[in-house]
Each structure stands twice: as structure tokens, then as C-alpha cells.
Amino acid sequence: xxxxxxxxxxxxxxxxxxxxxxxxxxxxxxxxxxxxxxxxxxxxxxxxxxxxxxxxxxxxxxxxxxxxxxxxxxxxxxxxxxxxxxxxxxxxxxxxxxxxxxxxxxxxxxxxxxxxxxxxxxxxxxxxxxxxxxxxxxxxxxxxxxxxxxxxxxxxxxxxxxxxxxxxxxxxxxxxxxxxxxxxxxxxxxxxxxxxxxxxxxxxxxxx
Amino acid sequence: xxxxxxxxxxxxxxxxxxxxxxxxxxxxxxxxxxxxxxxxxxxxxxxxxxxxxxxxxxxxxxxxxxxxxxxxxxxxxxxxxxxxxxxxxxxxxxxxxxxxxxxxxxxxxxxxxxxxxxxxxxxxxxxxxxxxxxxxxxxxxxxxxxxxxxxxxxxxxxxxxxxxxxxxxxxxxxxxxxxxxxxxxxxxxxxxxxxxxxx
Numbered sequence: 001x002x003x004x005x006x007x008x009x010x011x012x013x014x015x016x017x018x019x020x021x022x023x024x025x026x027x028x029x030x031x032x033x034x035x036x037x038x039x040x041x042x043x044x045x046x047x048x049x050x051x052x053x054x055x056x057x058x059x060x061x062x063x064x065x066x067x068x069x070x071x072x073x074x075x076x077x078x079x080x081x082x083x084x085x086x087x088x089x090x091x092x093x094x095x096x097x098x099x100x101x102x103x104x105x106x107x108x109x110x111x112x113x114x115x116x117x118x119x120x121x122x123x124x125x126x127x128x129x130x131x132x133x134x135x136x137x138x139x140x141x142x143x144x145x146x147x148x149x150x151x152x153x154x155x156x157x158x159x160x161x162x163x164x165x166x167x168x169x170x171x172x173x174x175x176x177x178x179x180x181x182x183x184x185x186x187x188x189x190x191x192x193x194x195x196x197x198x199x200x201x202x203x204x205x206x207x208x
Numbered sequence: 209x210x211x212x213x214x215x216x217x218x219x220x221x222x223x224x225x226x227x228x229x230x231x232x233x234x235x236x237x238x239x240x241x242x243x244x245x246x247x248x249x250x251x252x253x254x255x256x257x258x259x260x261x262x263x264x265x266x267x268x269x270x271x272x273x274x275x276x277x278x279x280x281x282x283x284x285x286x287x288x289x290x291x292x293x294x295x296x297x298x299x300x301x302x303x304x305x306x307x308x309x310x311x312x313x314x315x316x317x318x319x320x321x322x323x324x325x326x327x328x329x330x331x332x333x334x335x336x337x338x339x340x341x342x343x344x345x346x347x348x349x350x351x352x353x354x355x356x357x358x359x360x361x362x363x364x365x366x367x368x369x370x371x372x373x374x375x376x377x378x379x380x381x382x383x384x385x386x387x388x389x390x391x392x393x394x395x396x397x398x399x400x401x402x403x404x405x406x407x
Contacts, residue, residue: 005239008216008223015216018337019397022216022223033402035333074365090361098360101353136219136240150310150347154354157307159361160298161291162275165282169365173300181303188344200220200240 007200009041017043043195047121053190054117060179060186061110067176070156074169082176083107083152105151106180113142113187117194124198132203139196146191149184153177217242248392252326255390259322262383266316269376274355279366287373288312310347315384318346322387330399340393349381 008015014025018037023030031038043049068080081089083106090099116138123135156173163171214225219242226235229247237244269288276285286294288311295304321339325331355374362368 006223007221009221011223013216013223015218015221017218018340019333019400020215020218020394021397022214034397034400035337037337093364095360098357101357132220133240136242140219140242147344147347148350148353150350151354151357153303153307154311154351155357155361157291157295157303158274158286158355158358161286161294162277162284162358162362163365164284165277165279165366168279168282173295173298173303177300177303181306185306192344196219197221200222 007197009197009201014039014041042197042201043193046193046195046198047125049193050117050121050190053186053193054114054121057110057114057183057186057190060182061114062179064176064180064183065107067179068174069152069176069180070159070174071172072163072169073171080174083180086152102152102155105148109145109149110183110187113146113191116142117187117190120194120196120199124202127202129203132199135199136196139191139194139199143191146184146188149187150181153181153184215244217244245394246392248395249390250392250395251390255322255387256326258383258387258390259319259326262315262380262387263319263323265376265380265383266312266319269373269380270312272372272376274371274373274377275359275362276369276371277362277366278369285371310345311351314342314346315348315380318342318384322391325396330401331396333400336393336396336400346384348377348384352377352381 008022009025012025013022014030015022016032016035016037016039018039019032019035021032021034023033025041030040065083068082068085070081070086072079072081083102087099087103087107090096090102120135120139123130156171156177159171160173163169214223216223217237217240220237220240222237222239224237224244226245229235229245231247231249233247234243235245236242271287273285273287273290276283278284292304292308292312295301295307318339321335321342324335325339355377359368359370
């Protein structure tokens with residue numbers, strides 16, 4: 001890595017997270033001269049906040065998948081569907097593209113986000129210098145895909161509102177929806193509070 | 209965009225200069241390949257037209273039903289607000305608030321903020337700041353995908369009729385995408401004067 005590459009922090013400069021202005025970093029706390037945003041060199045307590053959100057998300061992940069997200073009563077009988085059983089039902093009735101979409105959005109995405117964030121947090125906490133580019137790329141991927149997990153919440157909401165045909169079929173939102181929504185929101189907050197520049201701080205230390 | 213400027217990469221903090229870019233061009237950080245600058249058409253007229261279109265579509269999307277279901281003489285339809293109300297009735301207040309915020313409140317707020325930035329000179333920095341913050345939480349695109357999943361799931365159950373709102377939401381998703389492709393946040397920040405009274 002060329003030794004002429006320097007981070008803003010190392011040069012006593014900082015980039016305002018809100019408006020992108022590059023300015024001289026004052027001691028401690030500063031306000032951006034253009035937009036008034038409070039900023040420090042790195043997102044404040046990035047690791048602590050990320051870990052807190054992740055811990056809560058891990059905890060909620062269990063009831064989110066064990067509790068049913070949807071109750072449906074049709075002429076065939078009553079069903080309580082967890083996310084997983086809903087996916088299997090779609091698969092068994094031949095709608096495998098749909099099954100795949102819901103499976104990816106509701107199970108793969110949150111789980112992958114949590115695991116990758118765990119990897120990133122541990123690597124930064126241990127000041128690991130390796131693979132900074134790959135780690136940053138992983139971060140960008142999970143930042144982008146996180147919001148798509150809201151999919152199942154919208155599906156259940158609209159189905160419950162529409163399918164209220166008393167004699168034939170009714171659909172209700174199940175208790176699992178709440179922890180699931182919690183997981184989606186918490187993982188979004190977790191990746192927003194993680195500062196990817198921390199990865200490069202440690203990579204730089206080892207190459208300077 | 210003006211001449212080359214000094215900036216720090218938002219993902220890896222590397223100090224670098226971004227050259228002036230033609231419309232549609234992107235500048236990437238040499239170290240981590242993050243997008244550090246965009247050549248966007250600073251076409252305020254186009255953005256304004258798109259924003260007004262978004263506002264009209266948002267109204268349509270909420271004034272009319274999304275879907276109408278019909279089977280053996282019984283029919284049901286709902287608008288977005290009907291769905292939110294149903295969640296409240298079933299005591300899912302938190303989810304109702306989340307759905308309401310991500311599909312109606314925040315997109316509406318984003319439209320108001322866009323109009324403010326496009327029409328006020330200089331644009332208020334508070335508005336520009338919050339626009340960036342709420343952007344990932346305005347989830348019309350995810351909502352549209354959710355509606356399509358519902359469509360498929362319900363197709364077996366009953367006769368379906370797509371409502372005006374469904375098309376409005378689809379169009380709204382595309383309009384927001386077009387706005388993001390045309391709205392040059394950086395150029396608007398450049399219009400904000402530096403005010404050292406904040407220090």
C-alpha cells in the first residue's frame with residue numbers, strides 16, 4: 001500500500017457526515033461550519049452502539065422465527081404460519097419464485113446482516129489489518145440489503161387488511177410480526193452506527 | 209460541479225481529489241472503490257417536475273384502493289390507510305406506526321423537503337441534513353415488492369382487481385428512483401454559505 005495514502009483523521013481533518021464538507025477537526029467536539037451538524041472524527045461510540053443493536057436483534061431473532069407471523073382461517077381449516085412455514089407452503093404449492101423471494105428477504109438477509117456485522121465488529125475490535133477492501137465491500141452490501149427485510153411485514157399487513165371474507169377466509173397478523181419488525185429495524189440501526197472508516201484506521205496503522 | 213476539490217472518502221477516510229465530472233460519470237475512491245463523487249445533471253427543473261409528479265402519485269396511492277378481492281359474491285378492498293388502521297385495531301401499534309412511517313409519512317416528508325431545497329435559495333441546511341437521514345427509511349420500493357407478493361398469493365384464493373393505488377405505488381417507486389438519479393445533493397450543499405458563527 002503506497003505510503004502517500006493518508007486518512008483525513010491522520011491529517012487532522014474531518015469529513016462532516018451530513019454535508020460532506022472537509023474541515024479542520026477541532027479538539028473533541030465540533031460543529032460543521034456549513035450545516036451545523038455535530039461531528040467527531042468517527043461515528044461516536046460506533047462499536048458500542050452497533051453491538052447493542054446487534055445483541056437486541058439476535059435476541060429478537062428467536063421469537064421472530066418461532067412465533068407465527070400470520071394466522072389464516074380458510075375453508076380447509078386454521079393455520080398458524082411462521083416465516084419459515086410460510087415459505088415452505090409457498091414452495092409446496094408451486095410458487096417457488098415467491099418462496100425464494102420471501103426466504104431471502106426474511107431469513108437470509110437478516111441473518112447474513114447479523115453474521116457479517118459480527119465479523120466486522122470483531123475484526124475492528126481486534127484491530128485486524130487484513131482484507132480492508134473486502135470488509136468495506138461487505139459493509140456496503142449489508143447496508144444496502146437491510147431494508148428489504150421489511151417485505152414480509154408489508155405482505156402480512158396487506159393480506160390481513162384484505163382477506164376479511166368472514167365465511168370463506170380471514171387472515172390476521174400473528175405475534176411473531178412484532179419481534180420480526182424489531183429485528184429489521186435493529187439491524188438497520190446497527191449497520192448505520194457502524195463506521196467503516198474504523199476498518200481502515202487499523203489497516204493504515206500497520207502499513208504506515 | 210466546479211473544479212477539482214479536496215475530499216475525504218466516506219467509507220475509508222482517504223484524502224483525495226475528485227476531478228470535475230461529466231453527467232453520468234462516477235468517481236471512485238482509489239483505495240476502497242466507494243463512490244466519492246457523481247456527475248449529476250444539476251437540472252432543477254427536471255427534479256421539480258419529478259417531485260410534483262411524486263406528490264400527485266402519493267395522493268393517488270392513498271386515495272384509492274390498492275386491491276379488490278372478490279369471491280362467491282363477497283368482496284373486499286383496502287387502501288394503505290385501511291391496512292394501517294386494521295393493525296391498530298388488532299393492537300399492533302408499533303407495526304402500524306412502522307408501516308405508516310415507511311410508506312406514507314417519510315415519503316411525503318421527503319417530497320416536502322425536496323421542494324424546499326429546490327425552491328429556496330439558499331437551501332436550508334437542516335432540511336438537506338434530514339433528507340439524507342430519512343432516505344433509507346422511505347421504503348416504497350420494498351412495499352411494491354410486498355404488494356406483488358400479495359397479488360400472487362391471493363390470485364389462487366379469489367378474483368383480483370388491481371386498484372389505481374397499486375399502479376400509483378409502482379409509478380411512485382420509479383419516480384423516486386428518477387429523482388435520486390437526478391438530484392445532485394452535493395451541488396445543493398455547495399449553495400449553502402459557510403457560517404463560521406456555528407464554531
